Amino acid sequence: MKFFGEENFITEIVWQRTFATKNDSKYFSTEHEYILLYAKSISGLTINLLERGEKQNIRYQNPDNDERGPWTSTDLLRMEHRDNSVYTIVSPNGKEWTPQSGTSWRHPEKEMLELIANNEVTFGSDGNAKPRRKRFLSEVKQGIIPQTIWKHDEVSHTQEAKQSLNKLFDGVPVFSTPKPIKLIKKMLQISTAKESNDFIVDFFAGSAATAEAVMEQNKEDGGNRKYILVQLPELCDPESEAFKVDYKTIADISKERIVRAIKKIEKEIKGNKNLLNENENKNP
Ligand SMILES: C[S@@+](CC[C@H](N)C(=O)[O-])C[C@H]1O[C@@H](n2cnc3c(N)ncnc32)[C@H](O)[C@@H]1O
Structure with missing residues (x-):
């Protein structure tokens, strides 16, 4: 193989x-x-679904306080004629809806009446709108399949990656082409599971963004992923800011990024614990 x-x-x-x-x-x-x-090896490969976020859930609302929770609606018409699915639906406020020629309802009449009786069809806020099928958030896949276009508003951009690296190095621009942490985290989310002891290998470590992303992801979901990073002791340009503050090689930058990221993440975890304790003391 x-x-x-x-x-x-x-x-x-x-x-x-x-x-x-x-x-x-x-x-x-x-x-x-x-x-x-x-x-x-593609055989037996699993790609994880991504967590549904606010962006995906925003379409789901609950204007009629349905006890099944938030829902969105989908079209009940099909752009195709089917003999057993052309009939008239009367909305709660009396308006009649019949499919136009060449179209039909998605369900035969008996099924449709059951859906209506079950409050699974909406006729809009005035009870007269074109009937649509209610789709409940609780019934949709609890994750979304990854798509192939990753926009910067979701996974960030190079500018932000540079800024956050500079911040970690007290404002010194040590590396010019770091990848954003969010971008690498998304790769981890689709390809590794928190329950796993997966190793993430990055043979071109550069500023060691991969190390920080793995630790961030573990912090977020309690995972136990580990990383191995490789970086040649490639000399930094003697004119570069990195060289001036004594990082003679790219590998020196990689190692220092890991040390600083660990400190930052430990501080955040401690901060979160303190906040939790404070809240518990306030609301015992
Ligand atoms: C663009 S950087 C990686 C950036 C990194 N992903 C980050 O976010 O900071 C590529 C790195 O690969 C290293 N590299 C280039 N050619 C290599 C090779 N043949 N073997 C090992 N490392 C190499 C370079 O030293 C450079 O630091």
């Missing part, structure tokens, strides 16, 4: 790495990069 290689190719992801338009570009201002996804 072959590992990685083209037979284990999964997909190509487009990451919108910047929001700024480069007006001095010759023809187009490139704002994306590609992430090529290969499995070690």
